[in-house]
Amino acid sequence: MKKQKKKSFFSVADNQKTLHKNLEFTATEQYKLLRANLSFTxxxxxxxxxxxxxxxxxxEGKSTTAVNLSYVLAETNKNVLLIDGDLRIPSVAKKMRIKNAPGFTDLLRGAEEIDIEDFKSPFLRNWYIIPAGTLPPNPSELLGSKRMEKTLAELSEKFDYIIIDLPPVNIVSDALAVSKFINGMIVVIREEYTEKRELETCFRQLRLSNVNVLGCVMNETKSEKSYYSKYRYKRYYKYYKSYGNYDSASKR
Ligand SMILES: Nc1ncnc2c1ncn2[C@@H]1O[C@H](COP(=O)(O)OP(=O)(O)OP(=O)(O)O)[C@@H](O)[C@H]1O
Ligand SMILES: [Mg+2]
Known part of the structure; x- marks a missing residue:
């Protein structure tokens, strides 16, 4: 049997918010660590x-993580695309202070006026950001559709990484619908906020859908002291192992 890649767990420091521009040094380093760990998972x-x-x-910090992760990946000169896949309550456009439409849903419906170059960010030449676009009546169906598969396949020709910011698993099925088209999923946990029971439900859903969970990001950890982080790492890792340790073959 093929050896399973080790799942990982990352901690993102406190006192930072969304953007690439004004992240604290410690937070920036944590995102770089996440980037490094991703290459192993x-x-x-x-x-x-x-x-x-x-x-x-x-x-819990999904959009924050998606924005910052895509940014640190783009810093390595890879071509990176961030997609706002939360087609219900999108937030990437707001965080990045760009227009929410046209965006991903418009790309999905094949709008001819859409050119991927229009989504090039002004911050890094190889960082592209597609906002959600015109909100559809049926996000879940759209995200799990053949059109979605085709669009991602086309975008894959141009990019080294595509990061998709998704809605929460326990509330809508959108993230699970997308999971069949992606290589892996990152699960964000917010310290002193995420409830154990909700996390259990989340991992149960991911397991049932055979999603390849790459690891978890612990967001907004309260201490930057390493011994404390270790303690938290262990506590949650134990918990994660019992729900996250399942066979999850690559989807692509
Ligand atoms: N590490 C952090 N430190 C401080 N504030 C944070 C941190 N992470 C997220 N936030 C703030 O918490 C709020 C929620 O974050 P974010 O929008 O990333 O969460 P989300 O999981 O995407 O939410 P939603 O489920 O509504 O899409 C935002 O105001 C964001 O700026
Ligand atoms: Mg969000």
Whole structure:
């Protein structure tokens, strides 16, 4: 049997918010660590890596993680695309102070006026950001559709990484619908916020859908002292192991 890649667990320091521009040094370093760890947990793949970012509930830091992760990946000169896949309550456009439409849903419906170059960010030449676009009546169906598969396949030709910011697993099925088209999923946990029972439900859903969970990001940890972080690492890692340790073959 093929040896399973080790799942990992990352901690993101406190006192930082969303943006690439004004992150604290410690927080920036944590995102770089996340980037480094990803290279060990991603399935071997010469092409584009498509990574979803989700969590159990609202407000745990999915969009923050997706924005900052895509940024640190782009810093390595790889071509990186961030997609706002939360087609219900999108937030990437707001965080980045760009227009929410046209965006991903418009790309999905094949709008001819859409050119991927229009989504090039002004911050790094190889960092592209697609906001959610015109909100559809049926996000879950759209995200799990053939059109979605085709669009991601086309985008994969141009990018080394595609990071998709997704809604929470316990509230809507959108993240699970997308999971069949991605290489792996990152689950964000917010310290002193995420409830154990919700996390259990989240991992149960991910397991049932055979999602390849790459690891968890512990967001907004309260201490930057390493011994304390270790303690938290262990506490949650034990918990994570019991729910996250399942066979999850690469989807692509
Ligand atoms: N590490 C952090 N430190 C401080 N504030 C944070 C941190 N992470 C996220 N936030 C703030 O918490 C709020 C929620 O974060 P974010 O939008 O990333 O969560 P989300 O999981 O995407 O939420 P939703 O489920 O609504 O999409 C935002 O105001 C964000 O700026
Ligand atoms: Mg969000």
């Amino acid at each position: 991603l399935p071997e793949n010469d092409g584009c890596n498509i990574i979803g970012v989700t969590s159990s509930m609202r407000g």
